[in-house]
Amino acid sequence: MSDTYTRFKLTYTPLGARSAYDDSPAAGRLAILTMDNGRDYKKPNTFGEQALNSLSEALDELESQTDVKGLLLTGKQFIFAVGADLTSFAGMDADGARAGGQGGHAVFARIMDLPFPTLAAINGACMGGGLEIALHCDYRTVSTGAAAIAFPEVFLSIFPAWGGTQLAPRVAGAKNAIDAIVVDALNNNRMMKPQQAFERGFADRLIDSAVFLDESVALLERLVTGEETIERPAGGEGGDPAEGLDEALANARAFADAKVHGATRAPYVALDLIEFAARGGDLAEGRRREQDGLAELLPAPQAQASVYAFDLVQNRAKKQPWRPEAAPRRLQKVAVVGAGLMGAQLGALHLQRLELPLVMKDIDEGVLGRCREHIEGELDKLVQKGRLKPGKAAFLKGLVTYTTSYEDVRGADWVIEAVLERMDLKQAIFADLEEVVEESAILATNTSSLSVAEMAQKLSHPERVVGFHFFNPVAVLPLVEVIRPEGVSDEAMATAFDVAKKLKKTGVQCADRPAFIVNRLLSRFNGTAVRALRRGNDFKEIDEAIKGLGLPMGPFELFGLVGLKVALHTAQTLAEAFPDRFVIDDNFRAIADADAPGVYDWSAGGEVHAQIRDLVQVDEDATPMTADEIRRVALEAAADECARMLDDGTVADARDIDTGMILGAGFPFFMGGLCRHLDQTGISQQVAGRDLVTSTDHAQS
Known part of the structure; x- marks a missing residue:
C-alpha cells in the first residue's frame, strides 16, 4: 500500500486562546483537521480507502475529546x-461501487453529527469529494486564492455520490446545484472561481488568501461563542430549495440532450437525485439512492472509459512519453509567417504564453493590420476580465513587430508558418527563412495534411523542420500534433514538445503521414456521412445519427466549422495517398465547390442552404440508412483506419489516437476517445481481428 495517501491530521488550539484577528471572548479549545498526503501541491489530496480510514480514526479521537468547542477542516x-x-x-463492479458509496457516506455523515460547530476552510483546489466533505460541515469559507472549485463527476459519467446531489440543493439551492453538478460539468468541465462559488452559496464567506486561515479560525471562534451568526435561507440563496426547480430541470435536461444526446446516463441520474433532494426527500433515503446510482453507473462502459480517458490526458500525455532526451533550444525570439486567421491566433498564443519578442510576417499590410487588431484585442479582453494588468498588456504589445520583410525575422530561433495549404508556397517560405535565420533555429509548419519531409527536402538543414499542427479555435482546443519527419533532429523535436508545454497545449507525436491523426480519422469516419446522402438520408438526419454517439457535432456541422474547401483539400490529400479507401464523392466535391460558408444557414435557424441541398444527387432505388446503420458504418470505417495507422507506424500506440481524438476532435471522455470505444463495442475485433488498446503502452515501453 502507498504511504502517500491523504491523512487527516488533528491539532488543537490552546485552551483559552484567542485569534490574533479577533477581539471576541475566547472560544475555548478548537480542533484543526488538516488533509495532507505528504506531497507538494502538484500532487493534490485525494480520497481512497486509506484516506477514509484516516478520517474515521481522526473522528474517533475527536469524539473522545470533551472540551473541544469547534472543528475547522482545511487542506495542505x-x-x-x-x-x-x-x-x-x-x-469496479456494482458491489464495489456500492460499498465505496456507503463508506464515504458513513464517515462523512459523522462530521454532520458532531455536537459543535464545524467549518470547512477551502484554502485551495476543491473538487468532487473535496466539495462534498465541505458541504457536510455547518459553514464554509473560501480563499480568494483557491484555484478551482467544482463537481467534475458528470464529466466522467458518474455523479457526486458522497452526498453531493443531496446537500448541494439544500445548501445552495436547486438551480445552483444543477449548474455546478450538471451544467458546468458538461460545459467542458468548467470550474467555479472563488467569487462564483461564494455567490452561488457554496461558501458563507470569501476571504483574502493572505489572511485566510487566521480569519477562518476567527470566524469559527465567533460562531462558537455566538458573537456572530450566519443566516442562510433554507435551500441557499433562493430560500425554498425547490424554487424555480421545474424550469431549471427542464433547461438542464435539454442542455444534457444537446451535449451528450443520451449517450451517457450520468447527467440524467444526477438531475433525478437533485430533484429528489430539492423536493424535500429524506437525506438517508437520498444517500441510498446515490449508492444505487453509483452501483449502476461506475461499472458501466461510459464511466470506465472516462477513467481511461482521464488518465490519458491528465497523466500520460503530460509526461510527453515521445519527447527525446535531448535538451530543447532556449528561445529568445519567435516568429509566425502568415498573419491570417490562423496565424493571428498562433501569434496571440505565443505572445501570451512565451512573453518573448514576436514577429508577425505577411505579404499583405491589410492582413497585418487585422492581425494586430486581433492580438491586441485579445490582450485587452484579458485586462477587462482582470486577468492581466494594463501595464503588462502594454509591455506585451510592445514585443510584437508586424512586417512584410523577412529581415525582421532575423534572429528568431522558433518560426512557425501558417499559410495556405500549398506545398510550393510552404517550400518557398522555408527557403526564404533559411536565408535569414541561424542554422540552429527550429522551423515549424502548421500544415494540417501535407508532408513535412517534402516541405523541407530542398533545404540545407531539413533536420530542423518539424510539424506543429494546431486545431481551430487555437485558444480553445488543447491539442497540438507534433509531427516527426524522417531525419529530424532530437533537438528540434525536444524543442517542439517544450514549446507545446509552455503554450499549455498537449503535444501528441505522430509520424509524417498524410493528414496525421485527427484529420485522417475524421475524414474516414465522416466519409460515411457523405455516402449516406446518396442513400437518401438528409443532412440533419445524418448529423443527428452521428451525434447519437455523444459527439459534440455532426459531420456536416464540422465541415462548416473548418470550412468546406479546407475539408475538401484534406480529402484530396488522403485520396492521393490512399485511393483504395479515401474516395471523394461527387456530392462532397460539389458541396465544397459551392459558394456557401457551410452546409447550414445559421442565420435562418440552421436550415440547409438551398444551393447546397439542390446539389445532392441520390442513387436510384436508394434506401435511406437507419441511425444505427449510419453509426455502425462510420465506426467500422474508423476501426479499419485505426488499425492501419497502428500498423503503418503513424502512431506508436492506440492511446495516441485516443488522446488526439479527445483533445483535437472533441470525442467525449465517456467514449474513451475512439480506440477504446471500438474495443468496448467489439467493433475493432470484428473489423481488425484484435483489440486496438493493448496492455502494453508502446509509446512508453
Missing part, C-alpha cells in the same frame, strides 16, 4: 481536496 498549501482517487475506479 494550495490544495483542499480533489475527491476520490480515480485510479481505484478501474474495473
Whole structure:
C-alpha cells in the first residue's frame, strides 16, 4: 500500500486562546483537521480507502475529546481536496461501487453529527469529494486564492455520490446545484472561481488568501461563542430549495440532450437525485439512492472509459512519453509567417504564453493590420476580465513587430508558418527563412495534411523542420500534433514538445503521414456521412445519427466549422495517398465547390442552404440508412483506419489516437476517445481481428 495517501491530521488550539484577528471572548479549545498526503501541491489530496480510514480514526479521537468547542477542516498549501482517487475506479463492479458509496457516506455523515460547530476552510483546489466533505460541515469559507472549485463527476459519467446531489440543493439551492453538478460539468468541465462559488452559496464567506486561515479560525471562534451568526435561507440563496426547480430541470435536461444526446446516463441520474433532494426527500433515503446510482453507473462502459480517458490526458500525455532526451533550444525570439486567421491566433498564443519578442510576417499590410487588431484585442479582453494588468498588456504589445520583410525575422530561433495549404508556397517560405535565420533555429509548419519531409527536402538543414499542427479555435482546443519527419533532429523535436508545454497545449507525436491523426480519422469516419446522402438520408438526419454517439457535432456541422474547401483539400490529400479507401464523392466535391460558408444557414435557424441541398444527387432505388446503420458504418470505417495507422507506424500506440481524438476532435471522455470505444463495442475485433488498446503502452515501453 502507498504511504502517500491523504491523512487527516488533528491539532488543537490552546485552551483559552484567542485569534490574533479577533477581539471576541475566547472560544475555548478548537480542533484543526488538516488533509495532507505528504506531497507538494502538484500532487493534490485525494480520497481512497486509506484516506477514509484516516478520517474515521481522526473522528474517533475527536469524539473522545470533551472540551473541544469547534472543528475547522482545511487542506495542505494550495490544495483542499480533489475527491476520490480515480485510479481505484478501474474495473469496479456494482458491489464495489456500492460499498465505496456507503463508506464515504458513513464517515462523512459523522462530521454532520458532531455536537459543535464545524467549518470547512477551502484554502485551495476543491473538487468532487473535496466539495462534498465541505458541504457536510455547518459553514464554509473560501480563499480568494483557491484555484478551482467544482463537481467534475458528470464529466466522467458518474455523479457526486458522497452526498453531493443531496446537500448541494439544500445548501445552495436547486438551480445552483444543477449548474455546478450538471451544467458546468458538461460545459467542458468548467470550474467555479472563488467569487462564483461564494455567490452561488457554496461558501458563507470569501476571504483574502493572505489572511485566510487566521480569519477562518476567527470566524469559527465567533460562531462558537455566538458573537456572530450566519443566516442562510433554507435551500441557499433562493430560500425554498425547490424554487424555480421545474424550469431549471427542464433547461438542464435539454442542455444534457444537446451535449451528450443520451449517450451517457450520468447527467440524467444526477438531475433525478437533485430533484429528489430539492423536493424535500429524506437525506438517508437520498444517500441510498446515490449508492444505487453509483452501483449502476461506475461499472458501466461510459464511466470506465472516462477513467481511461482521464488518465490519458491528465497523466500520460503530460509526461510527453515521445519527447527525446535531448535538451530543447532556449528561445529568445519567435516568429509566425502568415498573419491570417490562423496565424493571428498562433501569434496571440505565443505572445501570451512565451512573453518573448514576436514577429508577425505577411505579404499583405491589410492582413497585418487585422492581425494586430486581433492580438491586441485579445490582450485587452484579458485586462477587462482582470486577468492581466494594463501595464503588462502594454509591455506585451510592445514585443510584437508586424512586417512584410523577412529581415525582421532575423534572429528568431522558433518560426512557425501558417499559410495556405500549398506545398510550393510552404517550400518557398522555408527557403526564404533559411536565408535569414541561424542554422540552429527550429522551423515549424502548421500544415494540417501535407508532408513535412517534402516541405523541407530542398533545404540545407531539413533536420530542423518539424510539424506543429494546431486545431481551430487555437485558444480553445488543447491539442497540438507534433509531427516527426524522417531525419529530424532530437533537438528540434525536444524543442517542439517544450514549446507545446509552455503554450499549455498537449503535444501528441505522430509520424509524417498524410493528414496525421485527427484529420485522417475524421475524414474516414465522416466519409460515411457523405455516402449516406446518396442513400437518401438528409443532412440533419445524418448529423443527428452521428451525434447519437455523444459527439459534440455532426459531420456536416464540422465541415462548416473548418470550412468546406479546407475539408475538401484534406480529402484530396488522403485520396492521393490512399485511393483504395479515401474516395471523394461527387456530392462532397460539389458541396465544397459551392459558394456557401457551410452546409447550414445559421442565420435562418440552421436550415440547409438551398444551393447546397439542390446539389445532392441520390442513387436510384436508394434506401435511406437507419441511425444505427449510419453509426455502425462510420465506426467500422474508423476501426479499419485505426488499425492501419497502428500498423503503418503513424502512431506508436492506440492511446495516441485516443488522446488526439479527445483533445483535437472533441470525442467525449465517456467514449474513451475512439480506440477504446471500438474495443468496448467489439467493433475493432470484428473489423481488425484484435483489440486496438493493448496492455502494453508502446509509446512508453
